[in-house]
Amino acid sequence: MSKRERDEHTLAGPYAMDAISGPDRARFERHLAGCGECAREVASLREATSRLAAATAISPPPELKERVMAAAAATRQQPPAAEPRAVGRRWHARRRVRIRLVLAVAAAAVAVVAVLFGVNNGVMRDQLNHDQASSQQVAAVLTARDATMKTGTVRGGGTVTIVMSHSMRQLVFTAADLRGLPAAGRYELWLAGPAGDRPVTMIPASHHGMAGPVVASGLRPGDHLVLTAEPSGGTSRPTTPIMFDVIL
Amino acid sequence: MARGDADAFDFLYDQVAASVFGIVRRVVRDPAQSEEVTQDVLLEVWRNAAKFDAERGSATAWVTTLAHRRAVDRVRSVQKEADRERRIATAVIPYDEVAEAVEANLERERVRRCLGSLTELQRESVTLAYYGGYTYNQVASLLGVPDGTVKTRMRDALIRLRDCLGVSE
Numbered sequence A: 001m002s003k004r005e006r007d008e009h010t011l012a013g014p015y016a017m018d019a020i021s022g023p024d025r026a027r028f029e030r031h032l033a034g035c036g037e038c039a040r041e042v043a044s045l046r047e048a049t050s051r052l053a054a055a056t057a058i059s060p061p062p063e064l065k066e067r068v069m070a071a072a073a074a075t076r077q078q079p080p081a082a083e084p085r086a087v088g089r090r091w092h093a094r095r096r097v098r099i100r101l102v103l104a105v106a107a108a109a110v111a112v113v114a115v116l117f118g119v120n121n122g123v124m125r126d127q128l129n130h131d132q133a134s135s136q137q138v139a140a141v142l143t144a145r146d147a148t149m150k151t152g153t154v155r156g157g158g159t160v161t162i163v164m165s166h167s168m169r170q171l172v173f174t175a176a177d178l179r180g181l182p183a184a185g186r187y188e189l190w191l192a193g194p195a196g197d198r199p200v201t202m203i204p205a206s207h208h209g210m211a212g213p214v215v216a217s218g219l220r221p222g223d224h225l226v227l228t229a230e231p232s233g234g235t236s237r238p239t240t241p242i243m244f245d246v247i248l
Numbered sequence B: 001m002a003r004g005d006a007d008a009f010d011f012l013y014d015q016v017a018a019s020v021f022g023i024v025r026r027v028v029r030d031p032a033q034s035e036e037v038t039q040d041v042l043l044e045v046w047r048n049a050a051k052f053d054a055e056r057g058s059a060t061a062w063v064t065t066l067a068h069r070r071a072v073d074r075v076r077s078v079q080k081e082a083d084r085e086r087r088i089a090t091a092v093i094p095y096d097e098v099a100e101a102v103e104a105n106l107e108r109e110r111v112r113r114c115l116g117s118l119t120e121l122q123r124e125s126v127t128l129a130y131y132g133g134y135t136y137n138q139v140a141s142l143l144g145v146p147d148g149t150v151k152t153r154m155r156d157a158l159i160r161l162r163d164c165l166g167v168s169e
């Protein structure tokens, strides 16, 4: 390996932080295209810089969201890169764009949840191990070809996001901004439908109102997903109040 | 736009807008310009959603990488000496004092602790480069050390941060 080539590899750190400009950036990008080792390293270092960014998080002014949503509504999405014979298959291409976006969104949500239930909190981690789905299970649903997403509002406060795959008969449930329940109460998730009511899981005590991701399996046609508030010991049938109900 | 797309983008916005705005604000400084850059970044995410590739990293890293790149491009395009000096002073804040400037946040606390585990040279290199928007050559002359030293310290620092933060690949 020449000295020049050795030097190239050491630019991964500066490049991952955009601490490189002009000719250096262009040169390193040419190197990256042909060096799998550097490409992998840059990707993994960017997971670290992404956390440096998250640590600065502040809510933008609410008007910004309106402006961005309005601008997005008027902006055409790019088709996926390198789509062979895309002509005459527009429907497929467009559908794929949407699925990719849902995927990106859901992956972001899972990452955010992982951060909130982070590695430092032993109690949370145990709950993750026991009550919550492994990230592989979650990822399997999110990457299903027929993955679709629904969002809804929880009575009393909070939003629910569901990504489901009917072909896998599974869904991933997450909630944000859930209102706290009295000490003896817990949220519980159910599948209800022609086949009867089945408990999915008690939702672990929410952390800043975030809950999930939880995987529910065994979806059947005509099922509803129901969220109730129950005594912390759980019940065999859903009681009241029903906080959220959606037909799947 | 289709209903499902609107829902998905709405959800994505809620998940990532604060990180995007936060890092853009930190690098760009000016509030009005930061909003502009944030809007451009989020629209670029929308336009290019199909290019996101889960095999090459998380969606949050994809979005924040884009945000940081656009923020840096903005400050470099309007770089002036006086402004540059002001930003040197602010770039170093995050490790020491930022905690009380904004609401408590577990993630911020963890990052602060991990930055604290770096050597001083590593930490200064990272904060000047990532939060201050400087190139490694500029960081080297600011800190009075050779370019090559800064390059390797940056890489070492990010590897240590990554391990400390428990980033799984």
Ligand SMILES: [Zn+2]
Pocket: A008, A009, A031, A035, A037, A038, A039
């Ligand atoms: Zn290389």
